[in-house]
Structure formats: C-alpha cells, structure tokens
Amino acid sequence: MLSLNLTKEQLLDTPQRMLDRQDxxxxxxxxxxxxxxxxxxxxxxxxxEARERYAIEIIPLAQHDDYAKLAAKxxxxxxxxxxxxxxxxxxxxxxxxxxASFNKNRIEHQxxxxxxxxxxxxxxxxxxxxxxxxxxSEVKAHSQALRMxxxxxxxxxxxxxxxxAEAVRPAHALAVADISEACAMLLKAIRDEALIRxxxxxxxxxxxxxxxQGIKDIxxxxxxxxxxxx
Numbered sequence: 628m629l630s631l632n633l634t635k636e637q638l639l640d641t642p643q644r645m646l647d648r649q650d651x652x653x654x655x656x657x658x659x660x661x662x663x664x665x666x667x668x669x670x671x672x673x674x675x676e677a678r679e680r681y682a683i684e685i686i687p688l689a690q691h692d693d694y695a696k697l698a699a700k701x702x703x704x705x706x707x708x709x710x711x712x713x714x715x716x717x718x719x720x721x722x723x724x725x726x727a728s729f730n731k732n733r734i735e736h737q738x739x740x741x742x743x744x745x746x747x748x749x750x751x752x753x754x755x756x757x758x759x760x761x762x763x764s765e766v767k768a769h770s771q772a773l774r775m776x777x778x779x780x781x782x783x784x785x786x787x788x789x790x791x792a793e794a795v796r797p798a799h800a801l802a803v804a805d806i807s808e809a810c811a812m813l814l815k816a817i818r819d820e821a822l823i824r825x826x827x828x829x830x831x832x833x834x835x836x837x838x839x840q841g842i843k844d845i846x847x848x849x850x851x852x853x854x855x856x857x
Contacts, residue, residue: 681798685791694783701776708769715762722755 824834842848
C-alpha cells in the first residue's frame with residue numbers, strides 16, 4: 628500500500644517506476660535468451676567443425692527405416708492416448724460435478740416417460756461410468772503399446788549405438804590422444820609454476836605470486852591463467 632505521506636509528484640511517478648522495472652526485467656530476459664541462443668549457435672558450430680575435422684560421417688538414428696517406422700507409430704499412438712486421456716478426465720470430472728443433479732433430472736424424466744407410456748431405457752450416469760471404464764481400459768492398452776514400442780526402439784538404438792561407436796572410435800582415439808598430450812603439458816606447466824614460487828620462498832621471501840594449485844575445474848584454470856598472462 629502506498630504511504631499517505633507521498634507527494635502528488637511521487638504518486639504520479641510510481642506507475643512510471645513500475646513500468647521501468649518491467650522494462651528492465653524484459654531487457655534482462657531478452658539478454659539472457661540472446662546469450663543462450665548465441666551459446667547454442669557456438670556449440671553447434673563447434674560440433675560441426677569437429678565432425679568435419681575428424682571426418683565423421685554417421686546416419687542419424689531417426690533416418691534408419693526400422694527405427695523411423697517405430698517412432699512414427701509411437702508418435703501416433705501417443706497422440707491418440709493423450710486424446711483418450713483427456714476424454715477420460717473430462718468424463719470423470721463430469722461425473723464428479725453433476726452426479727446428484729443429473730440423476731435427479733434423469734429419474735424425473737424417466738418417471739414422466741413411464742407415466743406417458745413411453746418407457747426409455749434407464750441411461751445416464753451408468754453410461755458415463757461405462758464410458759469412463761472403457762476409456763481407462765483404452766488408455767492402459769495404449770500405454771502398454773507405447774512401452775512395447777519404446778522397448779523395440781531402445782533395442783534398435785542399442786544395436787545401432789554399438790555400430791556407431793566402432794565407426795567413430797578412430798576419431799575418438801585421436802581426440803583422447805590430444806587430451807593425453809594436453810594433460811601432460813598442463814601438469815608440467817603446473818609443476819613449473821609451483822617450482823618458481825618455491826624458488827622465491829627458498830630465497831627467504833614471501834610469495835606474492837598467485838597460485839594455481841588445487842583448481843579442479845579446467846575451464847576455471849584456463850580462464851585464470853589467461854587473465855594472469857595478459
């Protein structure tokens with residue numbers, strides 16, 4: 628609640644400040660989304676460059692005919708299950724909300740039909756309950772079908788993954804060799820950095836040099852070292 632001690636000018640300025648905060652929030656959100664998009668593009672570009680550099684050519688799993696057919700069935704059945712699930716939810720909701728009044732109106736209508744000599748079959752909530760049970764059964768059957776399809780898809784994916792792993796193993800081995808070489812160079816540089824600081828302290832001086840020992844995150848280590856070397 629606004630204080631009664633606010634001046635007229637402050638009261639008039641309050642909506643503008645609220646708008647300014649909204650603008651700032653929208654600007655911050657826009658910048659965050661832009662950074663995420665930029666990071667995503669850079670990552671995609673780096674992945675494409677790695678694929679080209681190591682001459683990796685693999686067919687996406689979704690483009691294999693057997694997997695694609697199962698995936699299409701999975702999508703179709705999943706869509707139908709979602710529709711059935713919504714129908715069942717609507718039916719159960721209708722039963723819960725209108726059972727008393729619906730039964731009363733239906734009984735009165737059927738009583739009048741008896742009086743008029745045109746007896747109708749007793750229908751109403753029994754039909755809705757039967758419909759709910761049928762929909763529940765169909766949803767369960769569709770869910771089971773989806774699980775069966777997913778098992779088949781996972782089996783194909785597992786088999787294809789073995790083949791793909793063998794296909795890219797030479798390229799992966801080259802990258803791992805680069806990691807090994809880079810780690811060896813990094814360990815040597817870390818030892819040299821520690822020895823230089825030790826030379827200073829062994830000469831009786833305080834070490835006023837930054838330490839890079841104990842940094843476990845490679846990205847942080849690279850960033851701090853780069854900043855210090857500038």
